[in-house]
Amino acid sequence: MxxxxxxxxxxxxxxxxxxxxxxxxxxxxxxxxxxxxxxxxxxxxxxxxxxxxxxxxxxxxxxxxxxxxxxxxxxxxxxxxxxxxxxxxxxxxxxxxxxxxxxxxxxxxxxxxxxxxxxxxxxxxxxxxGAPSFAPRDVPLASDDELVDTEVEGLTVTAVNTGVPHAVAFVDDVDDVDLESVAPPVRHASVFPEGANVTLASPDGEGGFRQRTFERGVEGETQSCGTGAVAVVAAAKRLGRVSGDDPVTVTPPGGALSVTVPDEGAALLGGPxxxxxxxxxxxxxxxx
Known part of the structure; x- marks a missing residue:
């Protein structure tokens, strides 16, 4: 060097x-x-x-x-x-x-x-x-079908592109999951030809979600992931866990983010x- x-x-x-x-x-x-x-x-x-x-x-x-x-x-x-x-x-x-x-x-x-x-x-x-997309071509997926609430390498995930691909899994408590063990097989799964970020979410008891993300390119967990926070709310809307256009609080380890995913148009991400x-x-x- x-x-x-x-x-x-x-x-x-x-x-x-x-x-x-x-x-x-x-x-x-x-x-x-x-x-x-x-x-x-x-x-x-x-x-x-x-x-x-x-x-x-x-x-x-x-x-x-x-x-x-x-x-x-x-x-x-x-x-x-x-x-x-x-x-x-x-x-x-x-x-x-x-x-x-x-x-x-x-x-x-x-x-x-x-x-x-x-x-x-x-x-x-x-x-x-931008507008989140579940379309296989956009994620992208090695499939002609959307990946919604489907098991991939032992984790039930929903695939969405929020600027980069995310595999979102809703769990009871994000702290109970060994992310460094469960995420890599999903991140490298054959259904994701370009790989995927792996994001876990659990309800925070106040209408929002707690979040942890294993980031592609970092190859480990980060203290926060903005595209992951948007992916959580987009997937939650798709699965009927939230509805409407009001902001949702998503809290990764590094602090709270405000996420709005409208029924139509661009999502918004806010925070310090x-x-x-x-x-x-x-x-x-x-x-x-």
């Missing part, structure tokens, strides 16, 4: 889902190697302001402030070096980063999954997430985006 230079970064988190943010104007020649090196939970970057080493991904953000509202092009490179098409908490962080630089409270976010509108109220950011600190990171040129 050869180090050429350093690049400035900032660190943010959205309900515990943490990211290094790098301005795309600062060139990083090998983004996958950069993410694999610095996101590592044992050997990656640590900040004195942050208790956690590494991160759930690197957001490379390109600000286009000449537009009204301003636009930011978001590329999320995950700890395994892959690029995620969409990340709800990452999009909220991208909006906070762009708003800080433009002084606006509305931002358009260009992602591989499409353009999303975000609005800000202090540290709270709400982002449009918090700045943790900044620093300089080695630009990783090559891994051996």
């Amino acid at each position: 050869s180090v050429l230079n350093t690049v400035p970064f900032e660190k943010f988190h959205g309900t515990g889902n943490d990211f290094f943010v790098v301005d795309a104007d600062d060139p990083v020649p090998d983004r996958p190697a950069f993410a694999r090196t610095h996101c590592d939970r044992e050997a990656g970057i640590t900040l004195s302001e942050s208790e956690r080493r590494g991160a759930d991904g690197v957001l490379f953000l390109a600000l286009e402030s000449r537009y009204d509202p301003p636009r930011v092009v978001m590329t999320l490179v995950q700890p395994d070096g892959s690029v995620a098409a969409m990340c709800g908490n990452g999009a909220r962080v991208a909006a906070a980063w762009a708003a800080e630089r433009t002084g606006t409270n509305e931002v358009m976010i260009d992602t591989p999954a499409g353009t999303r509108r975000a609005s800000l109220d202090g540290t709270d950011v709400t982002v449009e997430m 985006a918090v700045y943790e600190g900044d620093g300089e990171a080695d630009i990783v040129f090559r891994e051996r």
